[in-house]
Amino acid sequence: MSMLNETHDPALQSWVASANVAGCDFPIQNLPFASFKRKGSSEALRCGVAIGDQILDLKALAALGALQGEAQRAAEAGAQTQLNTLMGLGPQVWSALRLALSRGLRTGAAQQGVWQACLVPQAEAEFGLPARIGDYTDFYTSIYHATNIGKQFRPDNPLLPNYQWIPIGYHGRSSSIVVSGQPFKRPVGQTKAPDAAQPTVKASARMDIELELGVFIGTSNALGDPVAITEAEDHVFGLCLLNDWSARDIQPWEYQPLGPFLAKNFASHISPWIVTMEALAPYRTAFVRPEGDPQPLPYLNSAHNREAGALDIHLAVDLQTSQMRAAGDKPVQITSTNYRHAYWTVAQMVAHHTVGGCNLQPGDLLGTGTLSGPSLDQAAALIELTTGGKNPISLPNGETRTWLEDGDSIVLRGWCEKPGAARIGFGECEGTLLPARKL
Amino acid sequence: MSMLNETHDPALQSWVASANVAGCDFPIQNLPFASFKRKGSSEALRCGVAIGDQILDLKALAALGALQGEAQRAAEAGAQTQLNTLMGLGPQVWSALRLALSRGLRTGAAQQGVWQACLVPQAEAEFGLPARIGDYTDFYTSIYHATNIGKQFRPDNPLLPNYQWIPIGYHGRSSSIVVSGQPFKRPVGQTKAPDAAQPTVKASARMDIELELGVFIGTSNALGDPVAITEAEDHVFGLCLLNDWSARDIQPWEYQPLGPFLAKNFASHISPWIVTMEALAPYRTAFVRPEGDPQPLPYLNSAHNREAGALDIHLAVDLQTSQMRAAGDKPVQITSTNYRHAYWTVAQMVAHHTVGGCNLQPGDLLGTGTLSGPSLDQAAALIELTTGGKNPISLPNGETRTWLEDGDSIVLRGWCEKPGAARIGFGECEGTLLPARKL
Numbered sequence: 001m002s003m004l005n006e007t008h009d010p011a012l013q014s015w016v017a018s019a020n021v022a023g024c025d026f027p028i029q030n031l032p033f034a035s036f037k038r039k040g041s042s043e044a045l046r047c048g049v050a051i052g053d054q055i056l057d058l059k060a061l062a063a064l065g066a067l068q069g070e071a072q073r074a075a076e077a078g079a080q081t082q083l084n085t086l087m088g089l090g091p092q093v094w095s096a097l098r099l100a101l102s103r104g105l106r107t108g109a110a111q112q113g114v115w116q117a118c119l120v121p122q123a124e125a126e127f128g129l130p131a132r133i134g135d136y137t138d139f140y141t142s143i144y145h146a147t148n149i150g151k152q153f154r155p156d157n158p159l160l161p162n163y164q165w166i167p168i169g170y171h172g173r174s175s176s177i178v179v180s181g182q183p184f185k186r187p188v189g190q191t192k193a194p195d196a197a198q199p200t201v202k203a204s205a206r207m208d209i210e211l212e213l214g215v216f217i218g219t220s221n222a223l224g225d226p227v228a229i230t231e232a233e234d235h236v237f238g239l240c241l242l243n244d245w246s247a248r249d250i251q252p253w254e255y256q257p258l259g260p261f262l263a264k265n266f267a268s269h270i271s272p273w274i275v276t277m278e279a280l281a282p283y284r285t286a287f288v289r290p291e292g293d294p295q296p297l298p299y300l301n302s303a304h305n306r307e308a309g310a311l312d313i314h315l316a317v318d319l320q321t322s323q324m325r326a327a328g329d330k331p332v333q334i335t336s337t338n339y340r341h342a343y344w345t346v347a348q349m350v351a352h353h354t355v356g357g358c359n360l361q362p363g364d365l366l367g368t369g370t371l372s373g374p375s376l377d378q379a380a381a382l383i384e385l386t387t388g389g390k391n392p393i394s395l396p397n398g399e400t401r402t403w404l405e406d407g408d409s410i411v412l413r414g415w416c417e418k419p420g421a422a423r424i425g426f427g428e429c430e431g432t433l434l435p436a437r438k439l
Numbered sequence: 440m441s442m443l444n445e446t447h448d449p450a451l452q453s454w455v456a457s458a459n460v461a462g463c464d465f466p467i468q469n470l471p472f473a474s475f476k477r478k479g480s481s482e483a484l485r486c487g488v489a490i491g492d493q494i495l496d497l498k499a500l501a502a503l504g505a506l507q508g509e510a511q512r513a514a515e516a517g518a519q520t521q522l523n524t525l526m527g528l529g530p531q532v533w534s535a536l537r538l539a540l541s542r543g544l545r546t547g548a549a550q551q552g553v554w555q556a557c558l559v560p561q562a563e564a565e566f567g568l569p570a571r572i573g574d575y576t577d578f579y580t581s582i583y584h585a586t587n588i589g590k591q592f593r594p595d596n597p598l599l600p601n602y603q604w605i606p607i608g609y610h611g612r613s614s615s616i617v618v619s620g621q622p623f624k625r626p627v628g629q630t631k632a633p634d635a636a637q638p639t640v641k642a643s644a645r646m647d648i649e650l651e652l653g654v655f656i657g658t659s660n661a662l663g664d665p666v667a668i669t670e671a672e673d674h675v676f677g678l679c680l681l682n683d684w685s686a687r688d689i690q691p692w693e694y695q696p697l698g699p700f701l702a703k704n705f706a707s708h709i710s711p712w713i714v715t716m717e718a719l720a721p722y723r724t725a726f727v728r729p730e731g732d733p734q735p736l737p738y739l740n741s742a743h744n745r746e747a748g749a750l751d752i753h754l755a756v757d758l759q760t761s762q763m764r765a766a767g768d769k770p771v772q773i774t775s776t777n778y779r780h781a782y783w784t785v786a787q788m789v790a791h792h793t794v795g796g797c798n799l800q801p802g803d804l805l806g807t808g809t810l811s812g813p814s815l816d817q818a819a820a821l822i823e824l825t826t827g828g829k830n831p832i833s834l835p836n837g838e839t840r841t842w843l844e845d846g847d848s849i850v851l852r853g854w855c856e857k858p859g860a861a862r863i864g865f866g867e868c869e870g871t872l873l874p875a876r877k878l
Contacts, residue, residue: 134573135614140697153696160695165638166629170697171610171704175574175798176662185663187795190605190736199604201736201794223615223706224624224876250795256599257592258579258609259698265610266796267662297629297640355640356626356689356701357876359614437663437796 007031007102008282010422014105015112016119018052025415025425026050028105031098032238032273032426035082035128038120045128047078047086050273050427051105053122060118066111071100083131083274087218087237088362091278094218094237098278127179127272130240131216131363136177136268137353138212138244138367139169143343145372148384153252164294167344167352172244172367173265180241180429184267186406186436189250203436204247206389207404210370211317211380211412213339214242214270215346217364224357229302232350233277235360239313239346241271241412241429242367248383248403270365271412271429277346282421284308285340299355300348309345313426314338315371315414317380321399322407331411332396337373337380339414406435446470446541447721449861453544454551455558457491464854464864465489467544470537471677471712471865474521474567477559484567486517486525489712489866490544492561499557505550510539522570522713526657526676527801530717533657533676537717566618566711569679570655570802575616575707576792577651577683577806578608582782584811587823592691603733606783606791611683611806612704619680619868623706625845625875628689642875643686645828646843649809650756650819650851652778653681653709654785656803663796668741671789672716674799678752678785680710680851680868681806687822687842709804710851710868716785721860723747724779738794739787748784752865753777754810754853756819760838761846770850771835776812776819778853845874 006012007029013020014028026032032050037043046059058078061067067075070089074097077086086094104111140146143163150158162168178184186207192199218237221227227235244264251263287310295301302309315338318331344352349366372380379385382403386392392400404410410433414426445451446468452459453467465471471489476482485498497517500506506514509528513536516525525533543550579585582602589597601607617623625646631638657676660666666674683703690702726749734740741748754777757770783791788805811819818824821842825831831839843849849872853865 135612138697150696162631162638162692162695165631166693168693168697168700170700171612173574173610173797175800175803176796178662185796188665189795192601192604198733199601199736201738204795223617226627226876247795253601254605254607255696255698256601257589257694257698258577258607259694259696261576261607261609262791262795262797294637297638299640352701356628356686357615357624357705358612358701361614364614437665 004281007098008421010420013107014051015107015109016052016054016105018054023423024052025427026052027422027424028102029422030275030279030424031101032275032279033083033130034272034274035130036125038124039126045081047080047083048120049101050122054119055122055125056101057118057120061115064114066114067100070096082129084363087131087216088220090219091234094276095278098276129177129179130272130274133174133177133363133365134361136172136174136365137169138172138369139167139344139349140369141167141342141344141349142369142372144341144374145370145380145384148372148379152383152388165297167348169349169353170259176265177268177270177365180269180271183432183434185434187247187250187262187266188436188439189247189262190253191249192253199253202439204249205403206248207433208246208248208382209317209410210244210246211315212242212244212371213313213368214240215349215366215368216240216274217360217366218362220361221354221359223359226354226357227350229300229305229347229351232347235350236277236346238274238276239280240274241414241426243269243410243412243429243431244367269429269431271427273427275424275426279424280311280416283312283416283418285310285312287345296348299351305345305347309347310340310342312338312340312418313414313416318411318413319401320409321395321405323399324397327397329397331409334393335377335379335385337371337378339371341373342368342371404433406433408433443720446537447860449859452546453490454546454548455491455493455544457493462862463491464866465491466861466863467541468861469714469718469863470540471714471718472522472569473711473713474569475564478563478565484520486519486522487559488540489561493558494561494564495540496557496559500554503553505553506539509535521568523802526570526655527659529658530673533715534717537715568616568618569711569713572613572616572802572804573800575611575613575804576608577611577808578606578783578788579808580606580781580783581808581811583780583813584809584819584823587811587818591822591827604736606787608788608792609698615704616707616709616804619708619710622871622873624873626686626689626701626705627875627878628686628701629692630688631692638692641878643688644842645687646872647685647687647821648756648849649683649685650754651681651683651810652752652807653679654788654805654807655679655713656799656805657801659800660793660798662798665793665796666789668739668744668786668790671786674789675716675785677713677715678719679713680853680865682708682849682851682868682870683806708868708870710866712866714863714865718863719750719855722751722855722857724749724751726784735787738790744784744786748786749779749781751777751779751857752853752855757850757852758840759848760834760844762838763836766836768836770848773832774816774818774824776810776817778810780812781807781810843872845872847872
């Protein structure tokens with residue numbers, strides 16, 4: 001379902017004029033999904049599709065009964081509060097809806113008069129979590145991140161021998177995943193300095209970001225039945241931005257032998273918008289393993305995955321401190337990277353996750369892990385950018401940062417662009433760190 | 440809410456005669472909860488309470504409108520397919536329902552004539568998962584298990600320095616938790632022998648059990664707001680049996696640095712019945728740390744927790760091989776232990792899980808971890824009982840076992856008994872291992 005088709009034509013324009021502005025994240029070639037309602041209203045959440053600076057309300061659209069067959073069925077599923085039902089309908093149905101929306105939103109579409117009433121300005125909307133996330137799994141697919149962080153936690157043994165064979169992942173916490181814009185408190189927890197006799201309980205002093213992408217599962221597999229790598233992408237609904245905040249002083253004391261726990265489960269932010277795999281089709285690219293690295297085992301290998309399994313998605317992190325906010329200074333970019341550098345693809349994550357029979361369900365979220373690129377200025381976490389807090393980042397207003405300070409706001413951004421294809425974007429994923437609770 | 444009251448009186452008898460038989464798991468002093476329907480029927484699941492060999496159907500009872508106030512409200516929540524809503528109502532409401540059920544089911548109760556129609560024989564029922572499990576966290580609260588298994592994975596460093604300070608836990612997989620009786624396939628996965636040049640993909644050859652208790656969360660805490668240890672038990676609805684099957688050959692190759700993943704997420708079984716914290720009140724007991732061990736940090740310490748935070752619950756594992764089944768031989772007990780040996784209590788698990796602000800929700804499940812006791816014959820996993828597969832267990836029919844073989848059925852049992860209190864039980868948690876899928 002990921003071939004290019006008429007919906008990808010870069011010449012397409014929409015009758016929603018804001019969608020045609022250069023640099024817009026949500027042109028007619030994108031059509032990402034979210035759950036929303038009017039800000040401050042008592043309306044129920046329902047699903048919608050971004051077009052320019054508007055949201056096409058799928059509940060309103062479904063009520064018109066203007067679509068046909070599978071597209072109408074999909075829009076009716078989109079009338080629900082979250083996307084889980086629509087996600088479970090599968091790639092043919094998603095694709096039918098995309099085609100119908102693309103045709104209805106195009107310049108000159110006969111539907112314009114009727115569909116106009118289904119638009120809600122994004123500026124007047126607030127967003128919910130796009131799906132009920134049953135399980136959240138976080139992977140570790142950047143070999144640069146694994147190596148950089150491995151050097152700090154295990155200087156003599158940075159990249160473990162399993163890394164090039166297994167898409168390493170672990171189960172995360174789904175209850176504390178929140179949508180962009182929700183502030184969160186600095187966590188409190190046990191930390192122990194290497195030379196201290198015993199641990200102490202205090203607010204984390206080493207708060208970090210992790211720039212990731214989130215992969216939303218669409219169709220499920222039954223318990224006991226693995227998903228072959230050749231089928232894996234049919235189970236994926238789309239991608240969002242994900243900030244997997246980490247408390248770097250809680251992590252080293254707690255993580256052995258069973259992995260990260262409280263260092264990660266106090267909050268994780270995702271963007272409201274999910275960009276579908278079909279929208280990303282023009283940005284598929286080859287992943288060639290570095291020479292000398294082992295080839296993936298057969299269950300993680302396919303011609304399609306080698307030739308087009310990676311995705312060319314630009315990613316950036318902006319920071320706005322409270323001092324900047326007070327002075328009216330805009331956020332500044334502190335790092336940027338690209339998803340194409342990941343060592344394991346979306347399809348490999350799905351195939352590995354299910355090889356032993358684990359069942360994935362509509363709305364499950366897989367994190368890619370921190371997406372650091374090959375050079376240090378492409379690092380996707382402060383622990384790498386500042387070499388474990390040793391080399392502060394200098395900001396234009398004279399402030400410096402090693403770790404996050406109270407009031408800091410972090411904005412993740414993601415977009416795809418290249419000659420011959422329409423630019424599409426992910427919108428933003430914002431989170432502001434509040435002071436820790438009183439101890 | 441965990442003081443002794445009239446519902447604990449060991450002299451109480453029920454008009455359901457089977458509840459009064461010596462050795463019954465479900466006397467009137469127990470009253471555990473499950474989700475059920477009539478076997479093979481198209482009925483909707485609803486919640487019920489065990490009494491003797493019967494289930495009191497809460498949906499039918501709620502429809503009678505025979506209870507008052509909070510108890511009626513609780514029964515109406517119990518009319519739903521799973522217990523999440525009832526769990527969220529809190530300890531006062533749970534207790535009001537328990538009191539009303541105890542009074543209505545007692546010998547001589549005026550309600551007998553009407554309530555009789557709300558009984559469904561357990562033999563005619565099939566069970567669902569008692570709750571929608573949003574998140575599953577597995578702890579590691581037996582210091583004996585941590586030490587035994589640590590010796591095998593890290594001979595020079597069995598018990599890590601954080602163990603006596605942190606109730607170590609990690610996030611598990613909730614989608615693959617199934618209810619007792621559902622068979623499951625032997626998982627396939629990557630394993631690597633220490634002397635092999637590269638990993639291979641094959642069916643696990645070291646399939647193990649983990650005898651645990653599951654702790655169901657009742658009332659939630661908001662994201663960012665920790666639960667104090669003195670309030671922690673008010674957030675706990677009750678306990679069930681939990682078998683956290685483990686593939687011991689997949690685990691060592693995948694678990695570094697982020698913890699167990701596919702070695703654990705192919706299936707976990709729980710008992711259908713949840714025994715409430717109030718039913719367990721007579722079996723509270725002190726936990727005294729071994730001399731010389733550090734005292735818990737203040738957020739993990741309270742007088743109540745020291746004096747009555749542990750629970751005296753007997754636990755046993757029975758095995759029936761397919762050869763035994765064919766010969767009509769009953770399952771044989773291969774190990775037994777007691778929950779009172781755990782190094783961290785239920786309240787400590789809740790207080791630690793939330794100290795950084797992580798939100799728990801009604802229906803979330805916390806595993807205690809493998810509950811091995813102080814001596815090797817109280818070990819709660821085959822990896823300990825057989826010393827990593829080196830010392831097979833001999834079965835009465837002449838068979839031996841190091842790891843599980845296809846067709847093996849494992850039954851977990853749990854019960855509480857002591858002079859001056861009614862014996863109560865957890866029922867059974869059964870799972871049968873099917874052959875791996877064809878490779």
